[in-house]
Amino acid sequence: MALITVENLCLGYDGRAVVNGLSFQVEEGSYVCVVGENGSGKTTLMRTLLGLQQPLSGTITFDSSVASGEIGYLPQQSFIQREFPATVREIVLSGCIGKLGKRFFYSSREKQTAEDCMRRAEIEHLAERSYKELSRGQQQRVLMARALCAAGRVLVLDEPTAGLDPVFTEELYGLIEKLNKEGMTIIMVSHDLEAAMKYATHILHIGDTLFYGSRDEYLERSEGRFLLVQKESGACL
Amino acid sequence: MLVKLGEYLQFPFVRYALLVGVLISLCSSLFGVTLVLKRFSFIGDGLSHVAFGAMAVATVMKLADQMLLILPVTALAAVFLLKRDQNGKIKGDAATAMISVGALAFGYLLMNRFPTSANIAGDVCSTLFGSTSILTLSKFDVFLSTALSVIVIVLFVLCYNRIFSVTFDTDFARTAGMNADRINLMIAVIIAVIIVLAMNLVGSLLISALIIFPALSAMCLSNSFFKVTVVSSCLAVISTLCGILASILWGTPVGSTIVAAEVIVFAVCRIAGGHVHI
Ligand SMILES: Nc1ncnc2c1ncn2[C@@H]1O[C@H](COP(=O)(O)OP(=O)(O)O)[C@@H](O)[C@H]1O
Numbered sequence: 279m280a281l282i283t284v285e286n287l288c289l290g291y292d293g294r295a296v297v298n299g300l301s302f303q304v305e306e307g308s309y310v311c312v313v314g315e316n317g318s319g320k321t322t323l324m325r326t327l328l329g330l331q332q333p334l335s336g337t338i339t340f341d342s343s344v345a346s347g348e349i350g351y352l353p354q355q356s357f358i359q360r361e362f363p364a365t366v367r368e369i370v371l372s373g374c375i376g377k378l379g380k381r382f383f384y385s386s387r388e389k390q391t392a393e394d395c396m397r398r399a400e401i402e403h404l405a406e407r408s409y410k411e412l413s414r415g416q417q418q419r420v421l422m423a424r425a426l427c428a429a430g431r432v433l434v435l436d437e438p439t440a441g442l443d444p445v446f447t448e449e450l451y452g453l454i455e456k457l458n459k460e461g462m463t464i465i466m467v468s469h470d471l472e473a474a475m476k477y478a479t480h481i482l483h484i485g486d487t488l489f490y491g492s493r494d495e496y497l498e499r500s501e502g503r504f505l506l507v508q509k510e511s512g513a514c515l
Numbered sequence: 516m517l518v519k520l521g522e523y524l525q526f527p528f529v530r531y532a533l534l535v536g537v538l539i540s541l542c543s544s545l546f547g548v549t550l551v552l553k554r555f556s557f558i559g560d561g562l563s564h565v566a567f568g569a570m571a572v573a574t575v576m577k578l579a580d581q582m583l584l585i586l587p588v589t590a591l592a593a594v595f596l597l598k599r600d601q602n603g604k605i606k607g608d609a610a611t612a613m614i615s616v617g618a619l620a621f622g623y624l625l626m627n628r629f630p631t632s633a634n635i636a637g638d639v640c641s642t643l644f645g646s647t648s649i650l651t652l653s654k655f656d657v658f659l660s661t662a663l664s665v666i667v668i669v670l671f672v673l674c675y676n677r678i679f680s681v682t683f684d685t686d687f688a689r690t691a692g693m694n695a696d697r698i699n700l701m702i703a704v705i706i707a708v709i710i711v712l713a714m715n716l717v718g719s720l721l722i723s724a725l726i727i728f729p730a731l732s733a734m735c736l737s738n739s740f741f742k743v744t745v746v747s748s749c750l751a752v753i754s755t756l757c758g759i760l761a762s763i764l765w766g767t768p769v770g771s772t773i774v775a776a777e778v779i780v781f782a783v784c785r786i787a788g789g790h791v792h793i
């Protein structure tokens with residue numbers, strides 16, 4: 279069975295649909311890039327997948343082997359305050375919050391996980407630094423390490439490279455690719471079509487036309503062959 | 516002066532006042548950090564006015580134990596306001612202002628219309644500014660405040676990691692599989708408890724000060740959430756001790772003296788440490 283199965287999903291706010299009739303399946307270990315214009319509903323889809331908001335209709339089914347909270351999330355915009363007093367270590371460790379279960383405090387295993395995730399994101403040397411003093415790229419790495427702490431098998435990234443300089447962007451893509459090679463399923467929203475073509479195994483295109491398929495199929499489609507899914511017009515019930 | 520202080524400390528009511536004052540300000544400062552960072556600092560103000568309204572109703576109804584009415588009403592208001600803020604139908608701050616001013620007006624109206632004593636102005640003033648009620652605590656009051664404060668502090672310590680997570684990034688905490696609604700509910704109820712307790716100490720107008728100042732002062736001094744929490748509670752205890760002692764020595768109103776001490780501590784921290792943009 280596929281890791282995530284989405285059927286006839288309808289997304290939106292206050293009864294107004296943004297995306298209609300979306301169906302796709304994500305297999306374990308794949309690297310899905312979600313592309314589409316600004317405002318086409320990519321962030322909305324990610325938030326719905328994560329259970330932060332309810333779909334207007336349709337279903338999202340996770341394979342029973344994916345425990346809730348096994349998904350790491352790197353939000354597009356965190357409404358984290360500029361002045362929030364927290365060290366990098368405190369923030370990364372908070373990625374383990376879902377593993378607490380009924381306990382109150384982190385075990386040494388979770389603390390070790392946090393250290394490992396900081397190492398993978400190459401920010402160990404920043405552990406005691408204050409989050410608010412870091413550069414934008416460093417902050418993004420911290421949130422990435424936090425997502426890694428939470429991620430058992432799936433990592434959802436919403437425009438992880440927005441606002442980063444080219445060097446950081448390349449490094450971040452490299453890190454994500456490495457994680458994917460290690461077996462992590464990646465779902466990444468990206469504006470960067472070039473990177474999407476380079477790294478993704480599957481492409482989900484959201485907008486006036488909906489498309490889901492392998493990268494090669496998407497390339498053919500881009501050359502104007504055919505659309506797999508036509509957006510249904512009209513209201514969503 | 517020290518001799519005089521020593522004499523005062525012989526009186527049980529002074530020792531009670533110090534004990535209850537320290538515990539309550541400790542509670543307020545612990546949760547104050549979360550409230551300030553979640554941009555809910557206004558909620559303390561709103562809820563204290565609700566508590567004032569509820570107290571007016573309780574007084575008019577001549578309830579034997581006013582707590583039984585004040586605490587649930589304030590807790591309900593807290594839950595409502597925190598929920599409101601998430602849905603954002605009515606803007607959080609507008610809703611708070613409405614409830615707060617409304618409760619204040621109705622409370623005063625009730626006290627005026629159905630006076631229970633000859634000196635209404637005095638009554639209202641003492642509920643708003645706390646005047647001397649901390650020095651006239653009954654044994655039961657002391658017991659209740661101590662027990663509730665200890666529960667609040669224990670809950671904070673136990674839930675510290677969860678409180679950090681919802682404060683820093685509620686959405687992420689949810690996606691990581693944490694029950695954020697339950698913690699938010701707990702925070703709301705605890706805030707209500709703290710506010711009702713703090714009414715005895717500084718009165719309902721000055722409660723916000725108890726919640727906000729230690730957190731802001733601590734944020735000038737430290738960069739980690741843990742340190743801010745610890746420093747904030749130390750500062751709160753110090754200012755409350757100084758405030759109560761000063762008010763006894765010089766006969767000033769307890770509530771305002773404590774708040775004055777908090778303001779001075781904040782000024783010192785601000786000059787000594789960096790600055791916070793709030
Ligand atoms: N909280 C919200 N309430 C109502 N409409 C929203 C909200 N957030 C986003 N939208 C609308 O939903 C649409 C999709 O937004 P979004 O998912 O953020 O797009 P993308 O991430 O693809 O740029 C936009 O038209 C936006 O105006």
Ligand SMILES: [Mg+2]
Nearest residue numbers: 320321322354
């Ligand atoms: Mg987006």
